[in-house]
Amino acid sequence: MAGVPSLVDLCQSAIADELLEGDDNNDILSVIYELPSELFDSLVPRLPPLALQRLQENLPFNFRDNFDRANDYNTDCRKRRRCGSLDAAWRALYRFRWPGFGRQKQAVTWLDKDVEAKCDSVDDWQQIYWETHLQDCVDAVAETALLPSYDGAIGEIQIPDDILEHIGCKRHLIKLTCNYLKFSYHCQQFGVYARQLRLQNALYVAETCDLLQSSKLATLELQWIKSNEHVEGLCKLLNQNSETLKSVDFIHCKLSPTFINALCNSLHMKGLQAHTVEHFSIKRSSFLQTDSSPVPVGLTSFLTSGRSLHSLTLCDDQLGRNFGRAIFNTLLDASASISMLDLSENDISGFLSQFRWRSSSCSHGIGKSLQSLRVLNLR
Template identity: 40%
Template sequence: MSTVPCLFNLCVGKITTAIIHGHELTKDIIELPPDLFDNLVRNLSPLALQNIHEFRERSADHSCEFGCKNASFECRQNCGRPFYFRCEDFNTLWMMLFMTRWSNIKRIHPSGIDGNDKSKLNQSLDWQQLYWEKHLQDVLDEAAEKALLPSFDANIGDLTISDSIMDAIGHRDTCCCMKLSFHCNRFGKYMRYLRLQNVLCVAETCELLRGCKLQSLVLRRVISKTQVDGLLMLLKQHRHTLRSLEFIFCHIPSAIFEQFFGCMHIDGSETHGIHDLYIKSSRVFDNKSSLVPSGLLPFLVSGRDLHSLCICDSKLQAMHAKLIFDVLVESSSPLVTLEISENNLAGWLSRVVREPLDSSSFIEPKMPLKSLRELTLRGNNLKKEDAEDLCYILVHMPVLQCLDISDNAIMDGGIRSLIPYFIWALLKDYPLTDIKLNNCNLSCSGVANLLRSLLPIKTPLNTFSVAENELGSFIAAPLAKFLASPGVRKLNIEDIGLGILGFQQLEDQIPRETALQYINISKNRGGNKAACFISKALLYAPNITCIKAGGNIMPPESVEVIYRALKESRDHGTCDVLNNNGVDNRSACNHARWSLTLQHVNPDTSVIYTKKVNLRYWT
């Protein structure tokens, strides 16, 4: 038997329909008493709420009949007029609409806010802008799927939007509202971050997006001349506002890049406004030529505000990398992040002009990469000799904080070459804080030697990672000493072969107070000893918030061990042990994954802190 709708819901439905269709009663709706109006707007659909916004903006542009501009609050009080344009903050409503529609979203903004981490949601964000930006992105993605069909032969703007998307904004009609052109014209002004498929890189799309103020543009699979021409038009159209440009899976002749970068110059000058340039999995470098794509080097030179450069998996050769690096050295760009990864660059660093490595080199950097804070050279087939060459270059980056040379077979010899740099970098005014050496063919001896060299540091490292190196159980003792002096906040020792013996040693030698906030001990086959180490870490690391321990073959009884530690680790704390179905269960189970959560209430501030431990059980 169907439920009879209440009178309020029926009224809200009728009012929503009236607002969506631009009924003249919208003005009367805004004049409702505050309590009734507030209840109404909480139940409006996104499109109806948008219409309320736009009506208020249009009305605020007019003078009141007494001659006062903008119908301000003071004007309406003095003139005795109704309070038409109350300044209600709808931002929370837009945030709720956003999170309801895209509940599982991870990235909602170019800054990378995690939608699942409620503590990071910034209430000052313009959630109305984010809502319609994401909505229009979904509309464009759906339109791209239809345009890719062989049977498609029409205008891009005439593509119809699915009922599911129209229902999501609270409006379904057979009129022009279901066309792509309507959504671009209506909500294009909110677009800042755009991800565009190749099929939409045409002149018609440029016209549809004319009202946008793009700041970030991601281009995927641009391969044909028609798409290149459409892209050139789009770049020219938004060159004044565009700050980030990303190419993914693009196959563009190197000669055409000169046109791309040339059209980005502002008002005929030799400079551009791009802050971030990313070239990922795109074939833009010619393997048979020693020259880089035309226009790229002048583009880097003219980038007065270039902060980030990423060239990843793009067939970059050592000769190309040398030219790019030389240009960056000579340019005045305030480069902060440099990533050159997943390319074959063995021997590249030996070609770079370098100064002799002596004490003066550590004091007065002679290379102008003085602003570089993050350097990623992951997966470039670098060898031991390249690590030796890298040491000569790193000392000329005085504020470098993050170094990632993972997935390079530098072995213990390469680490020995880098240890003098690490010692200097950890004690300088702007110390190195993040070291990532995953899968570098390191042995227990090499890593133990590195850990001993890190003992004199004054403050904890932010990140230290030696995952996926076969270190064995004997690395446990050096690790325990490292954690005590003063250690690291985020430690990644996944898949290093600790085993039961290694976890036993870590449990016995772990210091009674560590700086750990995050630790990954996955894939070390520690069994119940892994659970015993987790219990010690929970007791001795007061700031720990996340432990990843998957793939350790822990028996079901280890749940009780960890639960007791969670209970003892905090005064005034409560602990919940949850399985996949969210059912409380502290005994043996047959479920594949568990989530342990500790909530600690600070008795002084009443602030609630949460601990989560994710475990995987093989029974």
């Protein structure tokens, strides 16, 4: 009879329910791992994300004599076991939840070819899935935290039902403990997978640093910095990830020299006047200073102390000619090898024609940072 589930289908559904609702008893897991390969491989695609996560977290090291050590996702360097059917399942779950999202292998213009090749070779769908899930949680929590009526802790904010349903809680919302519903739970469980996040100013508080303590962030997009309170909370997060951050983007911000100094200084690695940032961007923002004012000392120090800096974007920031000229002077003394410089959509037209190269910068009259320049956008 069409539409009637088979006995195998019913058993697989029961196993999925047990993995979602079960306690810490691993009896069911040991039984699953002993299943014949054809039954195991047919079960895996039927599991919702939370159930698949529990299955993979407890996978024996000798499972099918096939495991590998992935990048360290937390401080205790635990091994994360993977096999082909699990990777395929995570890939299917990702594409089902975010069809056409195209997030996993986007080309990044500021990366050199060697780094880009490494990125293309990475194919950890479990990491990508939970990272994107955490971003959805962050966006939802920010909406609540921005409400004037909300004055509670960030971690106590409940995740919307539609997000919980995506990870397999649709038929289990009533039975779930309150921990599953809180943002803090999702940070604790899945923050370890986060490599890049987009944050709004409601989350620029010390509590966010604690919630994302297990994350090793490489990319941050930071929006709507407007106050000293925002800067203080954000500086702690930047400093916490100063050894892993490769890309930092500020968007829709109002930045005073004091703010810029604090933010740039927090990117320096602990105990060193150096940083590992490769891409630095400030877009659609405003610098709260006159064009005749000097470039903030923190930004100058940041540009001259980062040997890894490849890309600098100061786009649509209401900058004037003097600021643009000062940035060029700073880059002449920089130790980095800038390959892309974008100063577009600012009021700097004609400044380059009046620029005077300083012969003291190097024997050829041009700094190392500008010798490597491949892309220059001033329009």
